[in-house]
Amino acid sequence: MKKLVEISLGVVTSVGGFLEVGSVATAAQAGATFGFQLIWAVVLGTICIIFLVEMAGRFAAVSHHTISDGIRERFGFNVFLWPLLAALLVNFMVLSAEIGGVAIALELATGIGFQWWALPVAFLAWLLLWKGTFGFIEKGVSILGLVTLCFVVGAVMLKPDWTAVAAGAVPSLPAHNAANYWFMAVSILGASISPYLFMFYSSGAIEDQWDKSYLGANRAIAGLGMTFGGAISIGVLIVAALVLATHGINQVNDYHQLPLMLISVFGFWGFVLFVASLAIACFGAALEVGLQQAYLVAQGFGWNWGEDRKPCDNPGFSAVYTVSLLLAAIPITLGLDPLRLTIFSMALTAASLPLTVVPFLFLLNDERYVGEHRNGIISNTAVILIIALGFVLAVVTIPLQIFGGT
């Protein structure tokens, strides 16, 4: 019975914590510009993150190592430095984008410019990390994040052509704007397969003192939680396609356009739901990414770490999330467009995935760490193929997007 409660709570946490600024922005842009045609990218990204999260939990439960610990121990610090720096840089951009997402939600609610909200948001996030426990961070905000289910409700209420939705789950070539199509596909993959998601999950498993008895629960949480989470992203895409695209809004360049998706379905409450969804989802993600930065550095340099410990007992760990939050708030305070930052950071995430995922796959195939619980051929193949696809698309489309292309 206790396990069942833990699984349910884990699934709810995964669902509530799935949506963040990247998945909202990329799914909305994809739906507005390409209708249902990019649903396949969300499906692929979700499949990949299911495998990675399951692996991260299994690795932590069996080896009692976090991913960062394992990579550094197995390959040495000089090799670990590359994934460390890649993850820190990508996480920094994602953290900045998440703070920007909360700031935009507050601008939508109050009319006060988003730049003014970045530092207060970062301060509030810091305060919660400083005073809160891991359970509070992990479950509290994620449960509030269930408000994002309004996108699924909205999608169902709009009565989409489910055959067309299913057809969108099959990859197809774009009829127009090819470079933008593939760039959007990369951004969606990056938003779905953010390294912070599975790295945070592995640190969380250690914080929660998982052992082999959690392997079943881990599989259920990864499978069900991420599947339902992916369904929310698809919900955003469907609503964007049916509301924005049908009203002739084919370009989403501004967060101000996004509340119209839910206003059209729920009226004034749609506005409230959108603002709440964006604020809670992004704030939850900002807490997780801020914490993940601290986990990465503390685990990489051999410092004490643990969110449940008092800050004075692990000063390095606390200092990292403090500095990370402060630095990440600066670009938004200076007026950097959160939407552009979001889309670009998601594409960069996809490009950086091999650096973090490939060493991790080696660990999952190393008997010294996972013994009989090694990866099977299906999970290895699926993850390698999807990561390779994301990497190739990112390498091709990011320069196209920057230096010109239509």
Added chain:
Amino acid sequence: MAHQTPALTFSGRHLRLDFLCLLLLLGMSAGCSSSDPIEQQSRTAASAAQTVSMLLDAWMGGAAPFAYTAGTLQSVSKTLADAEAQIRSAGTAEPAKQAALTAAVKDMSVAVARAQAGLQAGNRAEVQNAQQDLRLASRSLSTAYSRYFAPKP
């Protein structure tokens, strides 16, 4: 619960390489652009106009609050001004058709400014008139766009 991993050392050479990598990535993120600004900016302007139209409908129906509506109009007016400037400055072999596109986007900006004024004054009739102007400007943009990108004989 606290956790600890063994302390480690690293060499300065790696940091220099990573710093170069960081600079490269930051340079890459400096900006995004399209090779055909006229096409891109025309689409952006058309979407912006549709956004305003939908927004004003929502505001008049009581579904969009004032602060959000005002903020969105302000943001869209910047988008339109930027689109107009980019279309105007783009190099083209057909300046007359380019001018028609620029004029249509300019009309959109004027309509949005009128909507902003109506909103601030709480004048629904003025907002409805602005919406009408915006629809006309959108039609002009659509026509100008079709002419600009029509296949050459």
